[in-house]
Amino acid sequence: MSESVLRLVWVYPDLLSTYGDQGNVLVVERRARQRGLNVARVDVRSDQQIPTSGDIYLVGGGEDRPQRLAAERLRRDGGLSRAAGNGAIIFSVCAGYQILGHEFVNDLGRREPGLGLLDVVSERGTGERCVGDVLADIDPRLGLPELTGFENHQGVTRIGPSAKPFARVRIGKGNGTGDGTEGAYNETVFGTYMHGPVMARNPAIADLLIKLALDVNALPPVEETWYEALRAERIAAAERPA
Amino acid sequence: MQDASPQQGSSEPLTPRAKLAVTAGKVVAAVSRSAGRGSGSVIGGKVALRVDPDLLARLATHLDVVLVSATNGKTTTTRLIAEALRAHGPVVSNALGANMPAGITSALAGGSAAKYGVIEVDEKYLATVARDVRPKAIALLNLSRDQLDRAAETRMLAERWREGLSGTDAWVVANADDPLVAWAASSCPHVVWVAAGQSWKDDAWSCPSCGGVLQRPGDDWLCAECGFRRPPPTWALSGDYVLDPNGTAWPMSLQLPGRANKANAATSAAVAWVFGVPPETALERMKSVAAVAGRYDVVNYQGRDLRLLLAKNPAGWLETFSLIDPPPTPVLLSVNALGADGTDTSWLWDVDYPRLAGHPIFVIGQRKLDLAVRLDVAGLDFRVCEDVSEAVRLAPPGRMECIANYTAFQQLRRQVGG
Numbered sequence: 086m087s088e089s090v091l092r093l094v095w096v097y098p099d100l101l102s103t104y105g106d107q108g109n110v111l112v113v114e115r116r117a118r119q120r121g122l123n124v125a126r127v128d129v130r131s132d133q134q135i136p137t138s139g140d141i142y143l144v145g146g147g148e149d150r151p152q153r154l155a156a157e158r159l160r161r162d163g164g165l166s167r168a169a170g171n172g173a174i175i176f177s178v179c180a181g182y183q184i185l186g187h188e189f190v191n192d193l194g195r196r197e198p199g200l201g202l203l204d205v206v207s208e209r210g211t212g213e214r215c216v217g218d219v220l221a222d223i224d225p226r227l228g229l230p231e232l233t234g235f236e237n238h239q240g241v242t243r244i245g246p247s248a249k250p251f252a253r254v255r256i257g258k259g260n261g262t263g264d265g266t267e268g269a270y271n272e273t274v275f276g277t278y279m280h281g282p283v284m285a286r287n288p289a290i291a292d293l294l295i296k297l298a299l300d301v302n303a304l305p306p307v308e309e310t311w312y313e314a315l316r317a318e319r320i321a322a323a324e325r326p327a
Numbered sequence: 328m329q330d331a332s333p334q335q336g337s338s339e340p341l342t343p344r345a346k347l348a349v350t351a352g353k354v355v356a357a358v359s360r361s362a363g364r365g366s367g368s369v370i371g372g373k374v375a376l377r378v379d380p381d382l383l384a385r386l387a388t389h390l391d392v393v394l395v396s397a398t399n400g401k402t403t404t405t406r407l408i409a410e411a412l413r414a415h416g417p418v419v420s421n422a423l424g425a426n427m428p429a430g431i432t433s434a435l436a437g438g439s440a441a442k443y444g445v446i447e448v449d450e451k452y453l454a455t456v457a458r459d460v461r462p463k464a465i466a467l468l469n470l471s472r473d474q475l476d477r478a479a480e481t482r483m484l485a486e487r488w489r490e491g492l493s494g495t496d497a498w499v500v501a502n503a504d505d506p507l508v509a510w511a512a513s514s515c516p517h518v519v520w521v522a523a524g525q526s527w528k529d530d531a532w533s534c535p536s537c538g539g540v541l542q543r544p545g546d547d548w549l550c551a552e553c554g555f556r557r558p559p560p561t562w563a564l565s566g567d568y569v570l571d572p573n574g575t576a577w578p579m580s581l582q583l584p585g586r587a588n589k590a591n592a593a594t595s596a597a598v599a600w601v602f603g604v605p606p607e608t609a610l611e612r613m614k615s616v617a618a619v620a621g622r623y624d625v626v627n628y629q630g631r632d633l634r635l636l637l638a639k640n641p642a643g644w645l646e647t648f649s650l651i652d653p654p655p656t657p658v659l660l661s662v663n664a665l666g667a668d669g670t671d672t673s674w675l676w677d678v679d680y681p682r683l684a685g686h687p688i689f690v691i692g693q694r695k696l697d698l699a700v701r702l703d704v705a706g707l708d709f710r711v712c713e714d715v716s717e718a719v720r721l722a723p724p725g726r727m728e729c730i731a732n733y734t735a736f737q738q739l740r741r742q743v744g745g
Contacts, residue, residue, distance in 0.1 A: 132540040280673045282676055
């Protein structure tokens with residue numbers, strides 16, 4: 086790992102970038118640069134090899150068929166798993182979150198193996214699709230303010246013993262298990278169902294990833310005016326009875 | 328129903344039940360209008376279809392029907408085709424964009440003297456409507472991500488088109504440059520391929536057929552895995568010209584701005600040709616179209632000219648950015664996330680806002696804060712305003728380009744009188 090460059094890898098924008106997931110990449114990149122860091126961003130298409138030397142990997146959401154194709158290619162490539170073994174920070178959303186787990190149900194209705202980087206198992210829910218604004222409390226050990234996001238999925242994700250829930254929903258469905266959990270994480274790998282994109286509404290998550298990647302406890306402050314205004318508006322919108 | 332062939336036309340009058348349905352629809356529409364609930368066309372169509380579920384099919388028997396579907400450009404293309412076909416006879420059309428079965432039924436019920444029916448159809452209903460009205464031509468322009476919280480997945484729409492249209496008798500006039508459209512249309516027996524271009528490519532990196540990664544050398548595209556590739560076009564958009572199947576280049580001098588409208592006009596010329604209207608005549612008639620349902624309209628508001636531009640999704644915003652006047656022209660952006668817009672604003676991050684660098688930017692709309700964060704992260708200068716009036720007051724002089732998504736556009740029109 087180089088001292089001076091933060092290597093940011095965006096995994097498979099051709100398959101997993103359906104819900105404005107580029108926004109997470111842009112926010113991490115912007116906030117790192119605002120701290121004076123050099124950022125080398127690599128967008129890796131699904132016919133290219135995943136570099137194993139990145140510091141932060143972002144995996145987005147996608148439709149059902151691209152999700153299966155992405156899982157097949159990531160398993161075959163092996164690069165993301167090797168990067169995780171090197172201690173890289175990985176943040177995943179929705180379809181990407183399911184892929185990082187042990188298995189999920191693919192577009193053909195069959196169980197598809199994931200990468201097993203996060204101790205979760207996903208299946209397709211039988212109830213209504215979860216769509217709408219979400220408000221949740223992030224695991225206090227992560228020291229982050231409340232989570233605001235937009236969910237749009239039909240997945241149900243159960244967390245195993247070696248992962249922890251990323252957040253507990255106050256409003257919304259989250260993991261869809263009915264137990265109030267939202268997302269999952271371990272030391273270096275994170276998953277969430279939140280769109281929005283989630284970093285635009287929760288820039289503290291972007292900062293957390295940068296801190297973990299750099300192994301520092303704090304970052305210099307940046308201008309938060311518009312993020313704060315958006316957060317306040319969306320939190321109020323989630324709290325307003327429909 | 329028997330013998331619904333649109334080519335033959337029919338002198339057979341509507342059945343008593345169909346007549347009753349048309350009358351019931353008109354009565355309800357009139358009541359709805361007088362109650363101030365819009366044009367009443369949708370509610371009127373719903374009632375008529377309830378009285379006679381086959382009404383849409385019956386109304387269409389008397390017409391040569393063209394269906395137009397796409398993610399973007401439906402309303403404009405419907406208008407351009409309607410203008411072109413008027414060279415050969417009266418046209419009935421759902422010109423105001425009521426594009427689901429009820430609205431279409433209502434529009435057709437109002438055009439008993441027409442020869443042609445030019446019908447915009449919502450992407451989700453294309454196969455159903457095509458089955459009912461037995462069209463003579465179907466124009467397929469493009470497919471891309473739109474309203475992700477409620478619309479079907481983009482490839483799923485292409486699949487529904489492909490299945491629903493595979494046995495159609497119609498001439499399908501389809502964009503060869505959009506892999507999803509090409510895949511949808513390639514199961515049809517009669518296709519006229521138009522090289523109409525595709526600026527937004529981010530929904531078509533995967534082969535629609537096998538899922539392989541598409542290669543895109545130049546204007547071409549192909550899948551190295553299964554061999555599916557861009558079909559050879561017989562019509563093409565080339566700069567300001569349309570090339571017809573004989574290789575003749577016809578100049579377009581549209582009033583409508585932008586590359587996307589040239590693509591719409593090229594497709595419309597190909598559709599007109601299916602009906603025997605020569606390109607020269609068709610393009611001449613398309614020149615008369617200046618604004619479509621308020622889109623591209625220039626209105627004067629508080630002493631300033633505002634050009635009203637509708638952009639509903641990333642592909643639409645991309646085309647719109649390419650047609651606005653260069654900096655330092657001020658730009659007003661307005662975004663809502665009401666039901667008709669889709670309530671998920673994450674698509675804002677797929678829009679290439681850095682292209683607006685150098686323009687003074689003003690931001691309004693229900694979701695102006697989402698847009699503010701988007702622009703802030705893009706490193707752009709912008710001002711968030713309460714409404715269009717404040718933006719007009721603060722903006723440097725000159726015509727202002729106003730880009731808004733669906734309900735934001737309607738609100739803007741109401742406010743500035745467009």
